[in-house]
Amino acid sequence: MTELDFTGLVTKPSQVWGGIRLVPLVRETPIEDLRLRRELFRDALLAVEAGDGTTYSSYIPHGMVADWARDGSWRAAYGTQLCDSYDDLYDDHDMPLESVPMHRLVQRAGSQRVRFLPLHLALDGYLALHFGGPSVLWDEWSKRALRRGLSPRAERAYAGSEIPELADALRVFEIHPGQCGMLLYAADALAAAFVVPHPDDYRALHATLLTDLYGELVYQHAYYGAGVPEFTARIEDTAEIGSLADLRAAARAQERAWAREHDTVMASGLLDERYAFQELRRMGRYRLTRFLPPFERQREQHIGEAICDLKGRVAYLKTIRLSEAQVRRGHLLVQLARHDWNLEDTAAALGATPVELVRRIRSAGFDGLLKRQVVESAQRGRWDG
Amino acid sequence: METYADLVAAEDVLLFVNAAITSTAQREFRSDAHEQRMSLDFLHEYVRVNYRELYAATLALDINDHNAARIIQRLLVTAGEADPGQKRAEGRLIAARLAVLPPQRVYRIFAELRRAKVNNRRTRAIVRDWLAGRRDPAFDAVKYRAGLKTAVRHAHLPVADELGDFLFAPRARTRYTHALLETRRRARYEQGALYELPYTVAEGFAARHGIPRAVFLERIAPRMTRLEQLRLQESARTHKAAVDTDLTRMPLTRLASYVLSLDLDVRAGRRAELTGALRAAARRIAGPYAGTWGRVAAVLDDSFSAYGSGQKRRRPLAVALACHFLLAELAGSYVPLWTSGRADALLVHPYGHTPLGMRILDALDHAPERLVIVSDGWDNAPPGLAGEVLRVWRTRLDPQRRTHVVHLNPVYDADSFDVRRLAPSVPTAGVRDAGDLPALVELAQFAEGRTGLAELRAYLDEKVKIFTGNAT
Numbered sequence: 001m002t003e004l005d006f007t008g009l010v011t012k013p014s015q016v017w018g019g020i021r022l023v024p025l026v027r028e029t030p031i032e033d034l035r036l037r038r039e040l041f042r043d044a045l046l047a048v049e050a051g052d053g054t055t056y057s058s059y060i061p062h063g064m065v066a067d068w069a070r071d072g073s074w075r076a077a078y079g080t081q082l083c084d085s086y087d088d089l090y091d092d093h094d095m096p097l098e099s100v101p102m103h104r105l106v107q108r109a110g111s112q113r114v115r116f117l118p119l120h121l122a123l124d125g126y127l128a129l130h131f132g133g134p135s136v137l138w139d140e141w142s143k144r145a146l147r148r149g150l151s152p153r154a155e156r157a158y159a160g161s162e163i164p165e166l167a168d169a170l171r172v173f174e175i176h177p178g179q180c181g182m183l184l185y186a187a188d189a190l191a192a193a194f195v196v197p198h199p200d201d202y203r204a205l206h207a208t209l210l211t212d213l214y215g216e217l218v219y220q221h222a223y224y225g226a227g228v229p230e231f232t233a234r235i236e237d238t239a240e241i242g243s244l245a246d247l248r249a250a251a252r253a254q255e256r257a258w259a260r261e262h263d264t265v266m267a268s269g270l271l272d273e274r275y276a277f278q279e280l281r282r283m284g285r286y287r288l289t290r291f292l293p294p295f296e297r298q299r300e301q302h303i304g305e306a307i308c309d310l311k312g313r314v315a316y317l318k319t320i321r322l323s324e325a326q327v328r329r330g331h332l333l334v335q336l337a338r339h340d341w342n343l344e345d346t347a348a349a350l351g352a353t354p355v356e357l358v359r360r361i362r363s364a365g366f367d368g369l370l371k372r373q374v375v376e377s378a379q380r381g382r383w384d385g
Numbered sequence: 386m387e388t389y390a391d392l393v394a395a396e397d398v399l400l401f402v403n404a405a406i407t408s409t410a411q412r413e414f415r416s417d418a419h420e421q422r423m424s425l426d427f428l429h430e431y432v433r434v435n436y437r438e439l440y441a442a443t444l445a446l447d448i449n450d451h452n453a454a455r456i457i458q459r460l461l462v463t464a465g466e467a468d469p470g471q472k473r474a475e476g477r478l479i480a481a482r483l484a485v486l487p488p489q490r491v492y493r494i495f496a497e498l499r500r501a502k503v504n505n506r507r508t509r510a511i512v513r514d515w516l517a518g519r520r521d522p523a524f525d526a527v528k529y530r531a532g533l534k535t536a537v538r539h540a541h542l543p544v545a546d547e548l549g550d551f552l553f554a555p556r557a558r559t560r561y562t563h564a565l566l567e568t569r570r571r572a573r574y575e576q577g578a579l580y581e582l583p584y585t586v587a588e589g590f591a592a593r594h595g596i597p598r599a600v601f602l603e604r605i606a607p608r609m610t611r612l613e614q615l616r617l618q619e620s621a622r623t624h625k626a627a628v629d630t631d632l633t634r635m636p637l638t639r640l641a642s643y644v645l646s647l648d649l650d651v652r653a654g655r656r657a658e659l660t661g662a663l664r665a666a667a668r669r670i671a672g673p674y675a676g677t678w679g680r681v682a683a684v685l686d687d688s689f690s691a692y693g694s695g696q697k698r699r700r701p702l703a704v705a706l707a708c709h710f711l712l713a714e715l716a717g718s719y720v721p722l723w724t725s726g727r728a729d730a731l732l733v734h735p736y737g738h739t740p741l742g743m744r745i746l747d748a749l750d751h752a753p754e755r756l757v758i759v760s761d762g763w764d765n766a767p768p769g770l771a772g773e774v775l776r777v778w779r780t781r782l783d784p785q786r787r788t789h790v791v792h793l794n795p796v797y798d799a800d801s802f803d804v805r806r807l808a809p810s811v812p813t814a815g816v817r818d819a820g821d822l823p824a825l826v827e828l829a830q831f832a833e834g835r836t837g838l839a840e841l842r843a844y845l846d847e848k849v850k851i852f853t854g855n856a857t
Contacts, residue, residue: 172415235773241782242782247782250777
């Protein structure tokens with residue numbers, strides 16, 4: 001599986017507020033045997049183990065709880081009752097669960113329930129990219145690089161509430177019947193994708209888009225970008241329209257044209273990219289995964305997490321768009337790792353000189369990994385390898 | 386020959402009328418109170434300066450009370466700019482409008498005038514005449530005590546001995562001869578007396594005496610006004626107090642608001658009662674016109690934006706629901722089409738997107754004689770389709786104008802200084818109260834842009850004549 005499969009999701013006309021465009025995704029048949037809920041962490045600071053002795057600390061407003069049904073029937077968590085539908089199980093589906101302290105990014109909670117931290121799975125995947133540092137200790141790398149790897153590795157993100165106009169855009173957005181997802185554009189650049197299994201889940205989770213975190217690109221686009229135009233429908237006033245049925249057909253064609261245009265042009269950066277998926281947990285016939293893009297520079301790159309079924313169709317998805325600087329950092333790390341952290345080989349592969357490569361490593365903020373004299377001589381234009 | 390300036394003038398005035406019907410400077414779904422107030426204040430100022438006579442004449446139309454109050458106040462504040470003829474006409478209009486405004490609004494206007502330090506002879510005469518027309522000054526002194534006090538003080542009016550003491554020296558007397566004043570005095574000490582006072586006054590005393598809410602509501606119920614009874618229905622229900630009211634007597638749009646405030650289960654349970662009341666209210670408005678409109682189709686907006694705002698809760702939807710029942714009475718045969726696709730009007734609630742274009746196509750399928758669209762004009766699935774459908778249909782399929790289309794919009798769009806339009810070819814009018822629907826459909830003809838200033842003036846003159854003639 002290398003691509004995101006949006007089968008079953010239909011694009012509906014976008015709704016625009018200022019510089020924010022929200023594109024609803026509707027499921028014709030909702031997924032009934034996987035459901036998501038939200039749990040609030042309120043103002044607790046969260047520190048979870050990343051698995052290799054390191055700790056992932058952050059403030060997270062809410063976590064997700066995924067329940068799945070075995071053989072299509074819902075079972076209450078403590079065996080108290082059997083019921084057919086998930087909504088019978090929880091009358092107050094919109095109410096978030098009470099939080100339980102988490103020790104892992106993904107944590108099992110009963111035989112058919114998993115709790116996880118949305119977006120942080122994806123972010124953790126990006127931050128931990130080649131986190132261990134050089135695999136071969138060439139001369140140029142410092143002792144620190146060997147001892148501590150890339151630590152501390154930091155990236156900046158913005159809360160949704162900081163993004164201008166996003167709060168109003170989400171407030172006045174009219175949720176479609178059957179809507180299970182949303183693509184969020186800032187100044188017509190795809191900022192985030194959000195997909196859930198069931199329309200009721202979407203309704204309950206719509207507002208969480210405001211508390212989610214977004215890349216810095218989104219913030220800049222929303223802040224500096226002007227309002228975006230609506231793609232208004234146009235019907236040609238030609239002699240071909242001779243009856244109401246013709247007019248109706250022309251109107252339908254407009255709806256289809258928008259969906260096609262959107263999927264092939266506006267969302268192509270997300271949908272046509274090839275991703276590296278990493279499976280985190282099996283959940284019945286679903287898999288919780290996170291994925292990383294190939295870190296191609298000058299291209300739209302998204303990281304994210306997804307729950308997919310066995311055929312790879314997306315049931316849950318949340319993405320963050322990386323900024324150009326973040327893509328460059330990822331690209332650099334991937335290239336270094338591919339050439340066993342050998343600077344000369346990497347430079348050759350990138351079509352640059354080692355001096356230029358050192359400068360790039362420095363401007364990416366990784367110069368602490370190199371020995372000081374290597375960096376200093378590179379600044380004077382000399383290769384000291 | 387109409388000049389360009391005349392067309393602009395006609396357009397400006399219609400713009401203002403639409404704003405004055407819909408906007409109350411309160412929060413709407415897509416703009417906050419501040420934006421609404423800024424936008425509305427600008428329009429008032431612009432129209433008053435440029436078309437003072439027309440500005441005053443709008444008092445004769447069905448504009449909302451908030452804007453009527455603003456107009457009256459602005460006219461009095463800037464009286465110096467008017468010539469004697471204008472002043473006479475304005476005076477008649479103001480007096481006629483004050484007579485139909487609710488008293489609390491009028492007292493608020495007087496207080497505003499005092500704050501603005503407007504105290505010329507004309508203003509004093511207006512206050513005097515209005516107060517002279519009140520049925521019982523003692524009742525006003527009890528119910529609108531602060532308002533009346535400010536008004537008589539500002540207009541230098543003499544008040545009769547007992548009333549004067551009641552307002553300005555309440556401790557001077559140990560008893561009053563007027564029954565209501567005496568009750569008001571006794572209510573301070575005696576629980577039984579407060580049930581003879583108006584509801585709003587009694588409420589304060591009830592709190593003072595610590596009377597349980599349920600007991601209070603039940604006993605004060607006969608003293609409530611019609612709208613107070615309607616407003617307190619659900620409050621009384623939660624306290625298990627019986628506040629009986631006859632829903633069939635209520636105004637249509639208020640009743641629709643009340644129905645929409647109920648849970649869906651409750652509405653389904655009381656279906657016969659609520660539908661009956663709504664029909665009765667609609668029949669009262671339709672009067673002699675019932676069944677005269679022929680084949681009517683209506684596209685009614687119950688998308689999420691029909692929720693309005695916390696201040697104007699479900700107002701756009703209430704207007705649509707009221708229009709639905711009114712059109713059902715006016716029409717010979719009637720097809721309602723809600724944007725959500727629901728068929729049961731009693732169970733509508735604000736939900737989902739606005740596929741206005743598709744619903745208009747559905748409506749046109751029925752080949753109606755009249756098509757009425759009640760929507761806030763934010764057509765978003767896909768955007769602009771409604772306008773395109775109406776345009777192409779008019780040019781290609783119905784150039785003879787067999788079907789008469791009108792768009793009624795309950796929401797003022799602060800950014801465009803007007804209600805939002807669907808298409809230039811479709812007349813759009815602001816709507817506040819479904820009861821004004823027949824008059825608005827008439828007014829909307831001007832909005833098609835074909836009629837000029839002369840005709841608009843004639844229309845307004847006619848309205849003014851009827852309005853001032855009836856009131857004086």
